[in-house]
Amino acid sequence: MAHHCRDFAHAARARAGQGLPAIEPGMPAPAGSGLSRRGFLLRSAGLALAVYGGGRLAPLQAEAALAQAPLAGGRVLVQVFLAGGLDSVSFLAPTEDATYRRLRPRLALPPGTGTPFREDGRLRWHPSAAALAGLHAEGKVSVLPAVGYEHPDQSHFVSRHFHEVGALDPRLATGWMGRYLDRVGTMDNPLQGLALDGTLAPALAAGRVPVAAVAEPGNYDFWARDVWGDVEALMLDATARIGAAHAGGGPATAQVARAAMHTAGLRTRLAPLRERDGVPAFTSPVAYPADPDSDFPQRLAALAAMLGSGLPLHCVAITAPGDYDTHANQTAVLNGPLKLTCDALAAFQRDLEVRGLADRVLVHVWSEFGRRAAENAEGTDHGAAGLGLVIGSRAAGRMVGEFPGLDVLDQDGNLRATSDFRGVYAALLEQWLGTDANGLIPDAAAVARPQLVR
Amino acid sequence: MRSVPEYRGRFRREQAERLLWRAGFGPRPGQAKDLARKGLDGAVRSLTHPASRSLRGRPAQVGGRPLAPRDVWGHDSLWWLDRMVRTRAPLVERMTLVWHDWFATSKAAVDTRWMLHQNALFRRHALGNFRGLLRAVTRDPAMLVWLNGVESTRELPNENYARELQELFTLGAGRGYTERDVRELARALTGWRADWQEGAGMVGFRYDKTWHDPGVKRVFGKRGRFDWRDAADLALEHEQHPGFFVAKLWGYFIPEPPSRRTRAALERLYVRERHDIRPVVAAILRHPALYTGPRMVKPPAVYVAGLLRAAGRGVDSDAWAWMLPMAGQALFEPPNVAGWNDERWVDTGTWRGRWMAANHVLEGRSLNPDPAVTKYPSTRKERPAEAVARAHRFWGKPTLSTATRRELIGFAQRAGAAATEEWQQEGYAILRQNALRMLIATSPDLHTS
Numbered sequence: 001m002a003h004h005c006r007d008f009a010h011a012a013r014a015r016a017g018q019g020l021p022a023i024e025p026g027m028p029a030p031a032g033s034g035l036s037r038r039g040f041l042l043r044s045a046g047l048a049l050a051v052y053g054g055g056r057l058a059p060l061q062a063e064a065a066l067a068q069a070p071l072a073g074g075r076v077l078v079q080v081f082l083a084g085g086l087d088s089v090s091f092l093a094p095t096e097d098a099t100y101r102r103l104r105p106r107l108a109l110p111p112g113t114g115t116p117f118r119e120d121g122r123l124r125w126h127p128s129a130a131a132l133a134g135l136h137a138e139g140k141v142s143v144l145p146a147v148g149y150e151h152p153d154q155s156h157f158v159s160r161h162f163h164e165v166g167a168l169d170p171r172l173a174t175g176w177m178g179r180y181l182d183r184v185g186t187m188d189n190p191l192q193g194l195a196l197d198g199t200l201a202p203a204l205a206a207g208r209v210p211v212a213a214v215a216e217p218g219n220y221d222f223w224a225r226d227v228w229g230d231v232e233a234l235m236l237d238a239t240a241r242i243g244a245a246h247a248g249g250g251p252a253t254a255q256v257a258r259a260a261m262h263t264a265g266l267r268t269r270l271a272p273l274r275e276r277d278g279v280p281a282f283t284s285p286v287a288y289p290a291d292p293d294s295d296f297p298q299r300l301a302a303l304a305a306m307l308g309s310g311l312p313l314h315c316v317a318i319t320a321p322g323d324y325d326t327h328a329n330q331t332a333v334l335n336g337p338l339k340l341t342c343d344a345l346a347a348f349q350r351d352l353e354v355r356g357l358a359d360r361v362l363v364h365v366w367s368e369f370g371r372r373a374a375e376n377a378e379g380t381d382h383g384a385a386g387l388g389l390v391i392g393s394r395a396a397g398r399m400v401g402e403f404p405g406l407d408v409l410d411q412d413g414n415l416r417a418t419s420d421f422r423g424v425y426a427a428l429l430e431q432w433l434g435t436d437a438n439g440l441i442p443d444a445a446a447v448a449r450p451q452l453v454r
Numbered sequence: 455m456r457s458v459p460e461y462r463g464r465f466r467r468e469q470a471e472r473l474l475w476r477a478g479f480g481p482r483p484g485q486a487k488d489l490a491r492k493g494l495d496g497a498v499r500s501l502t503h504p505a506s507r508s509l510r511g512r513p514a515q516v517g518g519r520p521l522a523p524r525d526v527w528g529h530d531s532l533w534w535l536d537r538m539v540r541t542r543a544p545l546v547e548r549m550t551l552v553w554h555d556w557f558a559t560s561k562a563a564v565d566t567r568w569m570l571h572q573n574a575l576f577r578r579h580a581l582g583n584f585r586g587l588l589r590a591v592t593r594d595p596a597m598l599v600w601l602n603g604v605e606s607t608r609e610l611p612n613e614n615y616a617r618e619l620q621e622l623f624t625l626g627a628g629r630g631y632t633e634r635d636v637r638e639l640a641r642a643l644t645g646w647r648a649d650w651q652e653g654a655g656m657v658g659f660r661y662d663k664t665w666h667d668p669g670v671k672r673v674f675g676k677r678g679r680f681d682w683r684d685a686a687d688l689a690l691e692h693e694q695h696p697g698f699f700v701a702k703l704w705g706y707f708i709p710e711p712p713s714r715r716t717r718a719a720l721e722r723l724y725v726r727e728r729h730d731i732r733p734v735v736a737a738i739l740r741h742p743a744l745y746t747g748p749r750m751v752k753p754p755a756v757y758v759a760g761l762l763r764a765a766g767r768g769v770d771s772d773a774w775a776w777m778l779p780m781a782g783q784a785l786f787e788p789p790n791v792a793g794w795n796d797e798r799w800v801d802t803g804t805w806r807g808r809w810m811a812a813n814h815v816l817e818g819r820s821l822n823p824d825p826a827v828t829k830y831p832s833t834r835k836e837r838p839a840e841a842v843a844r845a846h847r848f849w850g851k852p853t854l855s856t857a858t859r860r861e862l863i864g865f866a867q868r869a870g871a872a873a874t875e876e877w878q879q880e881g882y883a884i885l886r887q888n889a890l891r892m893l894i895a896t897s898p899d900l901h902t903s
Binding site: 083084153154155156157158170190195197198199200202205211212213214215220222223224225226227228229230231232234235237238239241242243245246249250251252253255256257259260262263266323325327328376377378379381382412 | 562563601602605606607610611612613614617621622627628633636709748749750751779780782790791792795798799800801802803804805806807809813816817820821822823855857858860861862864865868869872882884885886888889892893896897898901902
């Protein structure tokens, strides 16, 4: 139990912030700030690329030139995490229900708010989810109104860990997508498991194959002060060599070494996406929502562009904006970041459709739990069953498990689960990624698979 | 009853260097050698009983102006980084960082003013008594805002602090408490309030009896009219607490969990010393596992402060305010209440952040590649091993593995060979020296201790 709690601590939300200090010439831009660095950098990057392109440097040459065989027919799974435990009862709200009004005297949405949910007349979409309601009407959203597991744990970190490893096992260290990639992935393609966040998503933690964290695909570059040309290219090559020399070291050394080993290859692969003077190297065919406090929409736009450019992505994880641990201040969080999240996800779907990629990508939205049925003043405490969504042109578009209602709650006053997250993973593995969930999800034999893919 | 095992092997520069990284922010040039002369006991004692808590040198300035941690975005983290670089009491500063992770509170929801107030609290209690620390944290304004203490009333108790008090701060997830204990402790913790004032944020933190639930609560099988002080004490006196405390504390210094015997001995020490932190930390720092066990990844703030110390540079740039987050550790803004995941510091994203940080340490320290400006032997004169040795000296000769040395020399050879034209030979030697400094700073040897 020594590291028990901190085992479940997680990825930093890259917070590109208000009032950032000025960037000096030649300095890389801060994450998500939209600021740019210029001049010197372009020069050195260009030279280094030329050398790599020429294939002079043995260890990286193969990686740069490698044509990747598409995994699972080029299909891609994108997991979107709503951190903190989204209030599912607000997302699809039983606005006309007397119990709802009694349990949520301050927070209940007024009767008649939001679009009715076609599959269950008791429920209405939160106004912030209007864009997803639109996709649902097109049959592109499967809703899981109460997904969870037996004996739900109300700790963020335990419940989140269960979802990340795909099992009710506090000690499992690899992520459920990481284990899948260990089965099908290759040793030379870190992009096969990509966290579009500041740090690696635990669900992607693999035991065998490399995976990557890239917060800004348009800005993944390296430079060193007063080093350029041939020497710079050789230096970047040496970082990979030093990494390779230590890859078999102890856990700490190997962690650093493997990251170092793969950075040079990633840099080369992402070169076509690299922004120039602050201008993205790609244009999006649809408009994404803009928000000064979050670059989530831009990350999704970059993801669509990466898929469009044929990069060998396979499993992707990204954290949505917002802290959904709404013990207080719930209304503001649901009106702000949740709307940005839903609008951006809808734009991403449209982007994929225009690019002709929509049949290849499935999005799974999850949170570690839902919230208590009864409010506590301006918020809600930790709950049990919560919301899940599967979005995409190939999504079955049918509700999975019914809304359990608020009249019969569990012993802690929380919603009862009507579907199991392990069944969702097994279904995604088998129906979307085309692999047997047995051996990847420890309880696969015991859970039912909902139909998630059409 | 056996006591905590103690390291009996040789204690030389290499061991002192590791101790300075684990218990502080790495050595200043020559410091590891000096510390080694004190022997293990003397070295540990100098850390746990620092002669001075004052800071070395002049306070940081950015752009010719003193830092304004309360008022300027990012200056809070610069202010703390400056303390890490200049401290004469590295263990006190390191423990302040430990408590920031242990009781992880974030400016994402708390005014900087209260974050700095909490930071002073952590420093004051850094090596003090855990009961005093826990009580202070329980009534700390930043924590009362962060985990909704001031929104918790007798009518509508908020469970947020009650849950994390047990799960993250004193007992561990699922260890000896129930959902009912969470709810009952939430009732005991009611009574705190504060006011929102336009322009000033949360002010007027106070205990208001009329907000407190005075009824009988039942916690861990005990009954009583418990209040916030009792809540902290009940968690602290729970039989599961000592085991949680010593194992969690251990994890900040040594990557592999303690043996059952060591853990039991540390628990006895902690209980015997009535929850004093200092003797437990001292025992961990003297334990053989710190010197003979596996390496550990340095937290990004420790890595950066350590490079600055090694390079003899202070905090003179506000770029650290966004470089630390890119490296994976935004000070005053941990990812969530469980703190940072120190088992996964490095991935391809944070490695890039750490690279940029190392590069920024070298700002103003790199050699101008123009041979007319920088007098430097050409690649024909400076042998690869000499180039490596020179870069190694720049960083104060940190311990390097054989594998890293071999690769550095290989690079130096290739970079020298790339200077095929005579006009390149002077410039390339300088470029090579700059590159070698980066390669050393970003090698696995320097990212870990």
